Amino acid sequence: MSTNQMFSGLGLDDRLVRALSEEGYEKPTPIQMQAIPEVLAGRDLLAAAQTGTGKTAGFALPILHKLMSSPAKATAPGAPRVLILTPTRELAAQVHESVVTYGRHGSVTSLVMFGGVNINPQISALRKRVDVLVATPGRLLDHVGQKTLDLSKLEILVLDEADRMLDMGFIRDIRKIMTLLPRARQNLLFSATFSDEIRELAKGILTNPVEVSVAVRNATADRVEQKVHMVDQSLKRDLLSHIIRGSGWHQVLVFTRTKHGANRLAEKLVKDGLSAAAIHGNKSQSARTKALEGFKTGKLSVLVATDIAARGLDIEQLPQVVNFELPNIPEDYVHRIGRTARAGAHGQALSLVDKDEVKYLKAIERLIKQPIVQTALPDDWTPGPVTPEAPRPPMRSHRQGQGQGRGQGSGPARGQSRGAATPGARPHTSSSRPQRSTRARPTA
Known part of the structure; x- marks a missing residue:
């Protein structure tokens, strides 16, 4: 079955299917098969999925489809239609790279913002149209405080790795952000587990959600x-x-x-x-x-x-x-x-x-x-100081070995035998693009 038949069968825009085909992705992962139709239907979603299962593509693809299918009638600067909240800077960059990769044949605009870097370029970018905003909670609230961001036009909210957001103490930030959003919106919450805390959080955010999960936890x-x-x-x-x-x-x-x-x-x-x-x-x-x-x-x-x-x-x-x-x-x-x-x-x-x-x-x-x-400790090991001249392990370039050394935070798992990769987010760089052969599934 061809790549187009696999993904077009989920009802995705041809431009998205084309981008997936160019990336070498063929077969949706279980979380994508479950989540994409529900998101396309406009339902709120509570999903149990971790990095490596394809979750980023599971929400990015249907969101991009919806944006491509219904362009905004009025485009106010700095007023995103979609907000994707992530717990860490690295994950924000990787999710944003997925959005850029999958949506490259459309006219959807996107921006990533997180702390630890100069805020001024982000302020400049917000003076233009931004359809999809990927952000960490702290930096998002910095922009709200400076009145450089307008969340009143938001249509879709995604909380990615919500369990980690709770672990990192973001619950107060999340609740504050919720008060800034329009009540009529679609909500997607992704977590590695459905703990009591996650279910309590979901109650205050989601409306009649559909639950999906992938049984790969262990x-x-x-x-x-x-x-x-x-x-x-x-x-x-x-x-x-x-x-x-x-x-x-x-x-x-x-x-x-x-x-x-x-x-x-x-x-x-x-x-x-x-x-x-x-x-x-x-x-x-x-x-x-x-x-x-x-x-x-x-x-x-x-x-x-x-x-x-x-x-x-x-x-x-x-x-x-x-x-x-x-x-x-x-x-x-x-x-x-x-x-x-x-x-x-x-x-x-x-x-x-x-x-x-x-x-x-x-x-x-x-x-x-x-x-x-x-197992027993190595026979040749005795506790004590190590000399700096000790031999180093052999170094390999990223082109050596089966895995070509390019990591994806939420990107496709590249380690399958040829013909079995999965689409997900890539690191926020454009320089390392390994050679591709036939692949099959997007992992995020």
């Missing part, structure tokens, strides 16, 4: 080789450095629980001769962007991240994920290790577990309904 765990090393917290940094250097890992994503811990670990790995960097909320936008791009292209072999900073990060064929510290929320463990099992690919996840983290380990095992194998 499926990724089945495609990941998981193992645990029991080790004292004080020895973890030396052990991880030893494992990375000894195994020759060229691309490993390491999760820590705190920003300070991420900094300390990255500094330790650099001291040991590895190319490493940390990303978290306290880093400047330029520093985060530089680290992400270095990791995606293979110039950086180790990226140390907190859960929130890594949300939306999607690296093609990411081979290794390490839990330097276990998360205290079991679902976050599945989020983490799922980054190395995109589109049916297989990966490895190593967790370094201190005796005080055993309770977290047990909770995770209950969630994924399987024990995680505890």
